[in-house]
Amino acid sequence: MGVGLVLWGSVLCALGVCAVGEKHSLFYIYSALNKDVNLTGIYEFTALGLLDDREIDYYNSKEQKKIPKQSWMMEKMQEDYWEKGTQSRKSKEQWFKVNVDILMQRMKHNNTDLHVLQWRHGCEVEESNGTVKFLRGIDQYSYDGSEFLSFDDENMRWIAPVQAAVITKNKWDGVAILNQYTKGYLEKECVDWLTKFMEYGKETLRNHSPPTVYAFAKKSLRDPRMLTLTCMATGFYPKDVVMSVRKFGTSFPEHLITSSAVRPNDDETYQLRKSVEIQEDDKAQFDCCVNHITLTKPIIVQWDKMNSNIIKSKNAAGSATAGITTCVLLIIIAIIVFICVYFLKKKSGGVGI
Template structure:
């Protein structure tokens, strides 16, 4: 049976070398509600080294911790603000999946899926802190790469014609590119270091089901 995680279309290679760690957020929006148990029109989750650390969906409408140490170490205000952010992103996805359907002249009865994943990987230094290794900010539509951010050159890239209009608009907004680069290289890394320090003991144990 399908579950919420089955709507994730990317195969994600998060850990590339033994002394790197990763923090990624994955958002999945469906063009319509399927009415199936466990399948939500919108879901969002945080992933730290392949472990889910927080979760939100369009039915429960609340960002919640999925690790005990997340619940214990982060104050209630973090979850309040996180819930507000996820609700805002849900609205953004609802608007933009309709824009894409109209742009591609797709009907309203077929199912379409818009996803966004962004985050960072850090390499552990001798002092125990992590330095930026690489970032990721990319979108897919119906399982196909749609738009991604080239962090090295601070430019949006796309392999599909349908995304060229969005690429042009986003490339013309320097503040968006500066924010995206700054988030990946700085803010994301700050959270990665913090979360890793909070969950270090548990994270040294491989996730259940891993090889």
């Protein structure tokens, strides 16, 4: 969710009227290791597609086959789509194998340690009244968990945050057609695929779920005279949500808030926690204000410390779960991120690093 939406949503929540738009995203994530780590679920090369954070296709260097991860993808996409996709993934696997070695030599790294090159690329759109509007495109590489290179879509050039990436930046910027292709993919081709996938998977993607909201408090670990007041919204889908922690109906400023950021539950829904420290003897009225696309009006849960430390929303419709564990896909990604933190690129068989 964009910063502007968060800030505007906080203002509206402070007034008791929260609003959110409907956003969608399509991203592809590639990860290449310099050697086999012999861990279950971790391969020398993996590629996956994510539509609104849901896995839609997958490839790894062991099976070497691009496969659908959603039933509607299997039903809607023809066999040649998967055959061409498999060949494309195999080409990318070879590209990454070559370029991991190039970067290791450039960084003066040897094969004793584990190294990883990653690429993340895709687009985000906003849908309103059947109209899809391009918001932004992302094309980023990382090496060993640090940002290595990213594409400036507006100015059609590569940004090198580290000296070791300058060679690659100059090389790629020197191929005008490469940058034109990258911009065109992010702004047009990616959006076209995203729109098509949204249409194919509309029943699944639009299976929206409203949040259940809790307010609870505990002693501050930092100061025994303080309480940590926490608001938690869980069980919601899609993931865009606006939450404010309020005192007498006025939102706390963001710099006083500790946020978990939106996190996945184990059932493809999401959760968000925000906390603020208050004086234990503060007699003010505190509440949580949450709005989501599934709600006709915001959920406002008041915290009454005289009666209960945990208050649950009563006006959340539908069945919402409060699962904390992430899905298997995100556990696998987390392992890779623990090894390094991800990102990467799509010019397979094209210009090398």
